[in-house]
Amino acid sequence: MSDVQVLASSASNMQHIRDGIMVVNTETIAGKVITQNLGVVGGSTVRAKHVGKDIGAFFKNIGGGELKAYTELLDESRSEAIARMVADAAARGANAVVNVRFATSGCSHTVPQS
Amino acid sequence: MVDASVICWGPFLLIAALLSVFGILWTIIYPILFLYGAIFSGRNLDKSMNKIMFREKNSIEHFGKDPLSTLKGAHIVGGIRECGLVYSGVVYSPSHWQLMIAWINGLFGGRIDIIHRVISVGRAEATQRLREQAQADGWEEVLNVRIDTAEMTPASNPKGTKAVEVFAYGTGVKYS
Numbered sequence: 001m002s003d004v005q006v007l008a009s010s011a012s013n014m015q016h017i018r019d020g021i022m023v024v025n026t027e028t029i030a031g032k033v034i035t036q037n038l039g040v041v042g043g044s045t046v047r048a049k050h051v052g053k054d055i056g057a058f059f060k061n062i063g064g065g066e067l068k069a070y071t072e073l074l075d076e077s078r079s080e081a082i083a084r085m086v087a088d089a090a091a092r093g094a095n096a097v098v099n100v101r102f103a104t105s106g107c108s109h110t111v112p113q114s
Numbered sequence: 115m116v117d118a119s120v121i122c123w124g125p126f127l128l129i130a131a132l133l134s135v136f137g138i139l140w141t142i143i144y145p146i147l148f149l150y151g152a153i154f155s156g157r158n159l160d161k162s163m164n165k166i167m168f169r170e171k172n173s174i175e176h177f178g179k180d181p182l183s184t185l186k187g188a189h190i191v192g193g194i195r196e197c198g199l200v201y202s203g204v205v206y207s208p209s210h211w212q213l214m215i216a217w218i219n220g221l222f223g224g225r226i227d228i229i230h231r232v233i234s235v236g237r238a239e240a241t242q243r244l245r246e247q248a249q250a251d252g253w254e255e256v257l258n259v260r261i262d263t264a265e266m267t268p269a270s271n272p273k274g275t276k277a278v279e280v281f282a283y284g285t286g287v288k289y290s
Contacts, residue, residue, distance in 0.1 A: 023199045024285045026186055026258045030194030031290075054275075061275045062147035064155040064209025064232070065162075066239070070266060071205045074279055078201065100199060104264035104279060 021086050022096040029096055038092045043084025047077045078102065151209030159235050166238045173245040181248055182241060182259045182284065190255075195290035199283065200256055202243035205266060206236030207277035233278060237261060240280040253286030260284065 022029060049057075053069040060067055081102075089097050174180055187194060208216070212228045219226045240261065248256050259282060266277040 022197075024197050025199060025260070025283060026197070026285045030187065030197050030287065057277075058275055059143065059147060061207045061277060062144065062210045063151040064207055064212060065158060067205045067207055067266075067275070067277050070275075070277060070279070071203060074203050074205065074281070078203070078281075082199075100283075101260075102201075102262060102281060102283060104262065104281065106264070106266055 021089050021094060023082065023086065023100055024096070024098055025100045027099050029098060032096065034096075034098070038089070038094045041085055041088040041092065041094070041097060043081045043086070043088060045077050045080045045084065047073060047080070049073050074104065148210055152211040155209040155212055159231055162235050163238065166235070166242050169242050170238075170245070173242070173249060176249055177245075177254070181245055181254070182256050182282075184259055185257055187257045187285075187287065190287070190289065193290045194287045196288040197257075197285050198251075198253075200244065200248050200251060200253060200286040201281065201283035202240060202247045203279060203281035204236055204239045204243060205277050205279045206232060206239065207266075207275065208232040213276060233263070233280070236278060236280040237263075240282040244282040244284065248286050251286060252288070254288050256284040256286050258285050 022032075028034065048054075049069050049072075053073075057067045057069045082100075085097065085100075208229055212232065216226050216229045219228070241259075244256065244259070262281045262283075264279045264281065266279055267274055
């Protein structure tokens, strides 16, 4: 635990350590031993862009290509979902989250994310 | 009783004017964009693919090999010093022209190459961004890479924006 905390304080802005919690999508963390399983943690969010960006994306869609507004939207959503997952893990006193999986789906008329 | 002359018509007229302007713009812009898609979307796809291949070459030169793998790390002999999540995504859409061609292809069945090309470019872009993200974060290899594709068109609004999101993620590692 202390190793992870030291690592976190020295590189707090790195993507892989959030609030002292290591997040990986492999089943183990190299060099660390899992001593306690605290259960499944998760985080989700539903987001949409404002109608102006939606209209812009609709027009861009006619010509095809990358829809940057939506790329940005999903990036924001994912960061938020991860932050919530990390908060959930922190509330349980965890110091790492392993085997992370993502799922995205659209609902209603907006373009959302989980 | 409300006198008709007292009703304020301003907001109604404003909304009507806005809708008319939108209608006029739509009738002018849609055919132009559709034609643009018909003429340039194929070429734009080729151009993006070429750019991605170039960037991929640069990344592979930087890492000395393709950093992405679906292995779980058992092949790394010296051990791993540090690891963490790395992810990237891209939303890619076919043009309405390509969708029309795909619809015609769909009538006959078989391969729909035109959409396959769009999704291939999206996938190549997402994996290339993952490589660049790994490079920016200083990882030496990315393990357990998964590529997730999500449709951006909600089932409740099938006439809305038609796009796919390709999302790639994995665990970046540094060797000890």
